[in-house]
Amino acid sequence: METDSVRTSGAKASERSPVIEARKLDLTFQTNDGAVQALRDVNLTINKGDFVSFIGPSGCGKTTFLRVVAALEHPTGGQITVNGMSPDEARRKRAYGYVFQAAGLYPWRTIAKNIKLPLEIMGYSRAQQDEQVARVLKLVDLEGFGEKYPWQLSGGMQQRASIARALAFDAEILLMDEPFGALDEIVRDHLNEQLLALWGRTGKTIGFVTHSIPEAVYLSTKIVVMSPRPGRITDVIESTLPRERPLDIRDTPEFLAIAHRVREGLRAGHAYDD
């Protein structure tokens, strides 16, 4: 690996406009056991074309943050904008696609029909639906699998189908909540490579929740380290890795240095917790 190429990283200057901006964001849930501060004083800017991973122990607010971006939860303090709008407005304008941990495909619908579901709801014509299905199946390397049922596909393929569904209406932002958490390491490596290639081809802005340090470092332009009780950001690491990343980049000193910093951040959060 040439050092020069390692140093030329990140998005082009023209792509650096903010897509998600959170300022002093708070979210406290009222529960029967009292108040839970799921997010406290979260400040974060995600730029167009960024791949941002959220990593931290269970309960540190990773999912809650994605859900706030998607207007599935509402903050109790601070501000957040998505494409310069409130999350509710951005949601109405279909600014994002959401991929969950379990693929969440309907077993009684074929892959093509699963992908069409949001398009049917949005009133796309039959021809438009077919066009979009063909486009996204190609994007996730599942051409020819549209007429299969989810149970006829491996776990990794199901997850790719779920990503295809999230891409179907061409949202600029992709929110992914631990999409590969349940898969074995080899399949996960392969999907990580494919996701990077897809990101490179589409220029989407991606928010990605993971518990895996190598996954976070391999995929991201920015790594957000979080800590629980209260859920907060403890470190934001701008990656110095190039956008083109073969899997063996994980053996380079630069990769290991970033992984080390993430690990230190996670340790510090745990110490606070004890």
Ligand SMILES: Nc1ncnc2c1ncn2[C@@H]1O[C@H](COP(=O)(O)OP(=O)(O)OP(=O)(O)O)[C@@H](O)[C@H]1O
């Ligand atoms: N709807 C809710 N009502 C009450 N408490 C909630 C709700 N959603 C989340 N919480 C609490 O908020 C905190 C943050 O939860 P969140 O799911 O965002 O964490 P996480 O970092 O995504 O965890 P995990 O890695 O386990 O998915 C936790 O203490 C959780 O119990």
